[in-house]
Amino acid sequence: MSILTYRFRIKDASSRTHLLRMAGAVNYVWNYCNEVSLLAFRRDQTFFTAYDLHKLTAGTSKDLRLSADTIQQVCTEYVTRRTQFKKIKLKWCSRKRSLGWIPFKAAYIRLQDDTVTYCGHRFRLWLSRPMAGVVKTGSFTQDACGRWYITLQCDVADAAEPVGHLDLGIDLGLKNHIACSDGVQYSRANLTRHYEEALAMAQRAHKTRRVKAIHARIANVRKDWTHKATTAIARRAQVIVIGDVSSTTLIKTRFAKSTYDAAWRIVRSQLPYKAKRLAGVCVDGHERFSSVTCSACGARSGPSGLRGLGVRTWVCPCCGVTHERDVNAARNILAFRSGRATPRKGIPVLEGGEDVNCYLG
Numbered sequence: 001m002s003i004l005t006y007r008f009r010i011k012d013a014s015s016r017t018h019l020l021r022m023a024g025a026v027n028y029v030w031n032y033c034n035e036v037s038l039l040a041f042r043r044d045q046t047f048f049t050a051y052d053l054h055k056l057t058a059g060t061s062k063d064l065r066l067s068a069d070t071i072q073q074v075c076t077e078y079v080t081r082r083t084q085f086k087k088i089k090l091k092w093c094s095r096k097r098s099l100g101w102i103p104f105k106a107a108y109i110r111l112q113d114d115t116v117t118y119c120g121h122r123f124r125l126w127l128s129r130p131m132a133g134v135v136k137t138g139s140f141t142q143d144a145c146g147r148w149y150i151t152l153q154c155d156v157a158d159a160a161e162p163v164g165h166l167d168l169g170i171d172l173g174l175k176n177h178i179a180c181s182d183g184v185q186y187s188r189a190n191l192t193r194h195y196e197e198a199l200a201m202a203q204r205a206h207k208t209r210r211v212k213a214i215h216a217r218i219a220n221v222r223k224d225w226t227h228k229a230t231t232a233i234a235r236r237a238q239v240i241v242i243g244d245v246s247s248t249t250l251i252k253t254r255f256a257k258s259t260y261d262a263a264w265r266i267v268r269s270q271l272p273y274k275a276k277r278l279a280g281v282c283v284d285g286h287e288r289f290s291s292v293t294c295s296a297c298g299a300r301s302g303p304s305g306l307r308g309l310g311v312r313t314w315v316c317p318c319c320g321v322t323h324e325r326d327v328n329a330a331r332n333i334l335a336f337r338s339g340r341a342t343p344r345k346g347i348p349v350l351e352g353g354e355d356v357n358c359y360l361g
């Protein structure tokens, strides 16, 4: 069983006022919890538990025009956050400083085609993809641009048989964002650079809404591309070995912008659960020496050092095989992991200097 989260945009032209009103009611409950917990703490030096708050808010759902379950979830969330941040009091919620959020359980909504009914109001959705599984919980959420979405957490059964049959090594890079050991490479334009000018112009003109919209656009395009690429990989592979590339060193160099843009973390977080859902596995491999080692003969004859960074293809002087840089690295990551090969010891790196390839891939 896997939990899958669907997120659909709400056609908010007509629902907007309802959603804002409900979000206001949620804030009201939150602030009430905040206030009453603080008073209790001052009086008795004890904190209210979620159960105490449930009792205090019982019977308010009709006046607040929220479902009783939503009010309970807000109380529980409040206690969770207060414990998590080890605070006596949390920040107040208001329409201006917090984004709208209305949680609910599946039993309190009715989903029919592209319409969700909650608390007597019908919300229409843009059903951007077909849904599968059983809805468990969800929430209405607002983004920084003021658009409303519904997120639905569903229980989805995993595939019984592996869908893909390949063993794939994955090399994450800056030029080709994802390179697979079978030669397939996924790359996209550097989005930060692509929207840089428009963003700077909007920022100079103090157009806050435009800035937010551009940031949302960048995030959406990046997420869409990454989802499509990782799904395609998970569909082909039974075993995925992903290099342990680290961005911590790279963000201090002139590659910082590209590194942030590449967003390796998203790829690394998506592949394991997508693999699991399709009855495959995703494991960590080692990135070290993957670029400099020839995947055909094991000699460390590849480009290394700062001078070797721009080399995309090279010919191994030991065995004469032509290598595509990132695919070669991906093959090595797979081979190191499965123990079929280790970088041959005692063969010096041809080009001198620091082996930056171990983290550049």
Ligand SMILES: [Zn+2]
Pocket: 294, 295, 296, 297, 298, 299, 301, 316, 317, 318, 319, 320, 321
């Ligand atoms: Zn070779």
